[in-house]
Amino acid sequence: MSGATTVQRTDGHAVRRAWFPHEERMGVLEIVSTEILERGWIHTIRDVTAQAELLRLKEDFLLQVAHELRSPVAALSASLDLLHQDALEMPREDLQKMLATLMRSARRLEHLIENMLDAGSIEAGTFQVRATPTSLRGALREAAEVVQHALDAKAQRLVTEVSSGTDRILADPRRTSQVLANLITNASKYSPESTAITVRTARIDGSIEVVVSDEGPGIPEDERPKLFQPFYRARTAREAAGGVGLGLTICRAIVQAQGGDIRIESGPGRGTSVHFTIPKARELAEEASGA
Ligand SMILES: Nc1ncnc2c1ncn2[C@@H]1O[C@H](COP(=O)(O)OP(=O)(O)OP(=O)(O)O)[C@@H](O)[C@H]1O
Numbered sequence: 001m002s003g004a005t006t007v008q009r010t011d012g013h014a015v016r017r018a019w020f021p022h023e024e025r026m027g028v029l030e031i032v033s034t035e036i037l038e039r040g041w042i043h044t045i046r047d048v049t050a051q052a053e054l055l056r057l058k059e060d061f062l063l064q065v066a067h068e069l070r071s072p073v074a075a076l077s078a079s080l081d082l083l084h085q086d087a088l089e090m091p092r093e094d095l096q097k098m099l100a101t102l103m104r105s106a107r108r109l110e111h112l113i114e115n116m117l118d119a120g121s122i123e124a125g126t127f128q129v130r131a132t133p134t135s136l137r138g139a140l141r142e143a144a145e146v147v148q149h150a151l152d153a154k155a156q157r158l159v160t161e162v163s164s165g166t167d168r169i170l171a172d173p174r175r176t177s178q179v180l181a182n183l184i185t186n187a188s189k190y191s192p193e194s195t196a197i198t199v200r201t202a203r204i205d206g207s208i209e210v211v212v213s214d215e216g217p218g219i220p221e222d223e224r225p226k227l228f229q230p231f232y233r234a235r236t237a238r239e240a241a242g243g244v245g246l247g248l249t250i251c252r253a254i255v256q257a258q259g260g261d262i263r264i265e266s267g268p269g270r271g272t273s274v275h276f277t278i279p280k281a282r283e284l285a286e287e288a289s290g291a
């Protein structure tokens with residue numbers, strides 16, 4: 001154990017915290033010493049590592065949210081400033097570029113707020129999806145539109161291979177495209193420029209499996225099980241790109257609510273593949289005849 005470093009005294013109690021090595025971080029023991037009528041002391045020792053870790057995650061999260069809000073808000077206010085001064089004299093092309101930046105910044109803010117609201121309803125147990133027979137290609141098209149700018153900015157290619165018999169799914173179309181957009185965004189954010197991101201589909205029993213693969217650095221094994229926890233971000237990701245660590249938590253909630261499963265395959269230097277399943281819808285002919 002490394003020594004006790006803080007001591008707080010409240011009437012009759014002394015609270016000390018001691019740190020000890022625990023996995024890759026330090027664990028925390030809380031030792032409460034209570035004096036009983038000058039006859040001696042009772043010492044209670046509690047392992048408060050989990051609470052300390054939660055507190056640290058929350059602090060990290062608040063900092064990260066503030067950080068994530070800063071750049072779109074700064075972009076919004078800079079563009080609005082310019083528009084306010086020069087909108088009437090500005091060439092049409094510049095005006096259009098500026099409006100596109102404004103729209104992107106507003107979307108980033110919307111996206112962040114939606115993610116936080118989704119995470120709140122997952123936590124509260126009220127998260128719901130509405131599954132209907134729908135098209136996987138349609139959901140993928142919508143997701144591709146959302147991520148196009150991010151891909152262009154890093155000169156990355158999106159390769160889609162929707163194999164035959166895998167288009168009709170029983171899923172919430174908007175939520176499915178949200179899962180795809182989240183996974184493709186991760187693939188883009190954490191991979192180098194000019195790489196390819198591939199979305200493939202396959203039939204597996206009564207389900208459709210979708211795999212989103214990238215050519216990025218991969219994720220070390222010890223971090224993989226934690227990635228679906230809210231607010232968790234891998235060590236390397238924190239410097240590589242922005243984010244608050246909610247995307248995968250939300251993807252898993254959506255996939256599971258639709259009756260599917262999600263898992264990550266990855267290894268340092270091998271890229272990352274996220275696999276998830278969606279129940280297959282009955283064929284259109286069956287639907288029409290009500291079979
Ligand atoms: N394709 C990937 N390659 C490497 N690391 C990844 C990949 N996808 C996810 N990760 C790791 O998993 C962590 C959690 O991902 P998640 O999408 O939940 O959060 P985020 O991308 O950090 O933030 P956001 O809430 O904006 O999505 C990331 O911070 C990153 O460390």
Ligand SMILES: [Mg+2]
Pocket residue numbers: 182185186243246247248
């Ligand atoms: Mg993400």
